[in-house]
Amino acid sequence: MVAGAPRIFVSHLAGVAVFDPTGDQVGRVRDLVAMLRVGGRPPRLLGLVVEVLSRRRIFLPMTRVTGVESGQVITTGVLNVRRFEQRPTERLVLGELLDRRVRLVENGEEVTVLDVAIRQLPARREWEIDKVFVRRGRKGGALRRRGETLTVDWSAVTGFSLEEEGQGAESLVATFESLRPVDLANVLHHLTPKRRGEVAVALDDDRLADVMEELPEDDQVEILGKLKEERAADVLEAMDPDDAADLLSELPESDKERLLTLMRPDDAADVRRLMSYEERTAGGLMTTDPIxxxxxxxxxxxxxxxxxxxxxxxxxxxxxxxxxxxxxxxxxxxxxxxxxxxxxxxxxxxxxxxxxxxxxxxxxxxxxxxxxxxxxxxxxxxxxxxxxxxxxxxxxxxxxxxxxxLPDDWRETGYHGMEEAARGQ
Missing domain, CATH: 3.10.580.10 (CBS-domain)
Known part of the structure; x- marks a missing residue:
């Protein structure tokens, strides 16, 4: 993207393919990494979180991005395949900035962040976030849906550096609406526990059930514990019975029985039947819903x-x-x-x-x-x-x-065979 090119709103980059100079796809954009700065200065965009073929998430510095255009990202072709780990001074743009409640500096009015725009600085290979797309209106109320939207300079809002309780997730969920459940599960797994819970609350029962089936057991238990019991029972009903049985088997006996009692009797009966079999047998692995x-x-x-x-x-x-x-x-x-x-x-x-x-x-x-x-x-x-x-x-x-x-941690570690093959190619 050359100097003077139009700004890019980050929601348009979610899931975009990343290519090397020869035209081979190396992965897809899953988030952007920025560093906030003091004095109202626009944050510096450090790089992209790219999910490569093995589902490993790596960090792609913006200095290695040669083009962001026509729905694709072009790189120099030099990738560090070390797994991305977020540092304390870094912020995930899609995961942490969208849906945040901030205030307009001019009048102190509280607004919701729907999107942010990035631009490349003239004559340099540096990028920054310079615009914020916000919506007026109370959080979660009728005005939240009908409120006026406007685009303002980064310096015109304040509140990004504060830790927000109860941050919404509607814009983030909409950004990843087209992802398959397994890919959205990978997004959730790499969010903070706080953000993961907020996104789970924003998903509808069927979508959350599909995503839960693709998450590691620790994440499943964590998310289920953050839902109200009635909603947790609804999500368990929407899951495949064998997956619901596996998840309930990880809970304390009292929690397990309480959730089974809240489920529809027919669904609970299927789950109880599956839980009566040993885990690594046909009875423990089967689904009770074939044709x-x-x-x-x-x-x-x-x-x-x-x-x-x-x-x-x-x-x-x-x-x-x-x-x-x-x-x-x-x-x-x-x-x-x-x-x-x-x-x-x-x-x-x-x-x-x-x-x-x-x-x-x-x-x-x-x-x-x-x-x-x-x-x-x-x-x-x-x-x-x-x-x-x-x-x-x-x-x-x-x-x-x-x-x-597969190994118990295969969802976190990725497919090493594919990773080695991709690296060799």
Whole structure:
């Protein structure tokens, strides 16, 4: 960005791709790092927090940025892959400055920060934050939504250096609205505990549930403890039963029972059933929400169920044919119908006529190594779990198996194999 180029609002940089000089993508922008200065001087922009292919977050100094334009960041190609660690004098622009309540110097009016703008200083490779986009109105009230917005100089506001209690998170949440749950979870993991709790409160139940499933256990427990009990129960209901069971197993017995009591009886029953099995067995790993159809269902009905947007690809890969009832634990398990087979037969075909009854199911006490071997041997991404009486209890999916095969801290440390490969490339 050359001197005289227009300012860039930082919300437009969230998730933007970062390229080296040869045009190869090296990562995406997840935040910006600034250093506040005294005397109302605009903060200096130190660099970008870039998430590389291995999900490791590294620091990219602004002195190594050669261009910020057309929805992309161009670098010199020299990257330090050491993990980014925030210093006490640094501020994360997206994570800590947006949604902050500050005051206009002119009249002391309290306003909310919606965005900030950065610019490159003339004839230098230094950047600074020089404009603040704010909204007038009381925090959280009707005026908060309808209030007048205006862009002012950095020196026209005060209050960024103060630690704010109860800072909102609406603008930050909107900035990362398009992120996949796993990527938003990575954003949350790198925020301060205070900010992490504020963002969690701002997310709706379904979105927070999806993100919680991708967070390390310590972060899950921390966030759940900051929610009101009724809301915590709602989020647990929105999570996959196996993930909710894993999270509740980390809580003290009294907290666990209190939250289960607040959950809907059907959801709580599924979670209690999962918690009755050993953790690293098919019963402990399975989900209780696979696609279950009766023998007289048609291919058209099966495809309609597969199309449901809330299903993971692994669960959508096959349906399980059982005698009533249609929900786990069901009546007699008859077999599996694979998604590819559904595509090859006419819509009016009964699923009972194309069922694969030769594929052996898993017993609920099947240990993790045997589950892994089963999925590999039969080239499956999910497997049914059936009890001694022949009733379908649930299904184990490959993502849950991988979760338990990887090291406990894999979400924090990243995929080292990918990282080494990317570095060598």
């Amino acid at each position: 279950v159809l009766r023998p007289d269902a048609t291919v058209a009905e099966a495809l309609a169920r597969v199309r449901l947007p809330d299903l993971s690809p692994a669960l959508a890969a096959q349906i399980y044919v059982c005698r009533p009832p249609d929900e786990t634990p069901t009546g007699k398990y008859l077999g599996t119908v694979h998604f590819q087979r559904l595509l090859r037969d006419p819509p009016y075909t009964l699923v009972s006529s194309i069922v694969d009854s030769d594929l052996p199911p898993l017993a609920p006490d099947t240990p993790l190594p045997a589950i892994t071997s089963h999925l590999a041997a039969y080239n499956m991404v999910a497997a049914p779990v059936v009890d001694e009486g022949g009733s379908l209890l649930g299904a184990v999916t490959v993502d849950d198996v991988l979760d338990h095969l």
